[in-house]
Amino acid sequence: MRDENKAARRDRIEVAALELLAQKGYLATSMLSVAKRARASNETLYNWYGNKQGLFRSLVEANAGEVKALLEDDLAQERPPEATLKALGPLLLGLLISDKAITLNRAAAADPSGELARELTQAGRDTVAPLIADVFVKAREAGILTFDDAAGAVGLYLDLLVGDLQIRRVLGAIPAMKQSEIDRRAAGALDNLRILLNAGQGASS
Numbered sequence: 001m002r003d004e005n006k007a008a009r010r011d012r013i014e015v016a017a018l019e020l021l022a023q024k025g026y027l028a029t030s031m032l033s034v035a036k037r038a039r040a041s042n043e044t045l046y047n048w049y050g051n052k053q054g055l056f057r058s059l060v061e062a063n064a065g066e067v068k069a070l071l072e073d074d075l076a077q078e079r080p081p082e083a084t085l086k087a088l089g090p091l092l093l094g095l096l097i098s099d100k101a102i103t104l105n106r107a108a109a110a111d112p113s114g115e116l117a118r119e120l121t122q123a124g125r126d127t128v129a130p131l132i133a134d135v136f137v138k139a140r141e142a143g144i145l146t147f148d149d150a151a152g153a154v155g156l157y158l159d160l161l162v163g164d165l166q167i168r169r170v171l172g173a174i175p176a177m178k179q180s181e182i183d184r185r186a187a188g189a190l191d192n193l194r195i196l197l198n199a200g201q202g203a204s205s
Contacts, residue, residue: 013038013045014059021056022103026111031055056104056116060123063100067092071131081139088132089161089186090179096166097177105170129154147197156196160189 016037020029031052035042049055070091074084095101108116133150136157140147147153165185168174177185 009038009040009044010048013040013048013055014062017055017059018100018103021107026056026107026116027113053115053119057119057123059100060104060119063095063098063104064124064128067095067128068131071128071135075131075134075138081135081142082144084135085139085144085190086187088135089190090183092128093161093165093182093186094179096162097169097182099176101166102169105166109170129158132157145194145197153193153197157189157193160192160196161186 013034017029017034020033020037024033029052031045031049032042034055035045045055049058067088070087071084073079074087104116104120108120111117129151132154136145136147136150136153139145140150145153165174165177169176
């Protein structure tokens, strides 16, 4: 199968999986129902993803993939950490409040097995947060950020960047944000992070 044809079939399968997830929830979405909606064979789905958990893990990993790639590439190329942080904020916030992320999180909240929530955590925050911490350490070495605990600094940053926006979107309390709003929020989060970290260091010294 040519690569472009395989990519197109994967796109159809993943779109179908998200549609069924939104309509039926995680437990009621089967590999067979996804295959039928995507006009693919059930055998293809099992060959490509292994099982339903593998299929949805692939969706979560794809959703976090752009952020992960940015961080890994910038760390490997030793890009100035300030440039990485400025690029990271809008990309990460846009990912976390995207329609795809909201569909996955709504389904995870309604899934009594906890399986989808575990996939979201493992392929999302547990994968990305350590990479952000590595960038923060480089930012500290460059004199951009001041902190003792990298994990704590990352947690503070995510609180400033995302806050309750994702859960409010999951609940349908707010609409999708415009790119200009995302950019403004991301810039403010980074500015406030610097202020709070520097204030914390001043208080402890």
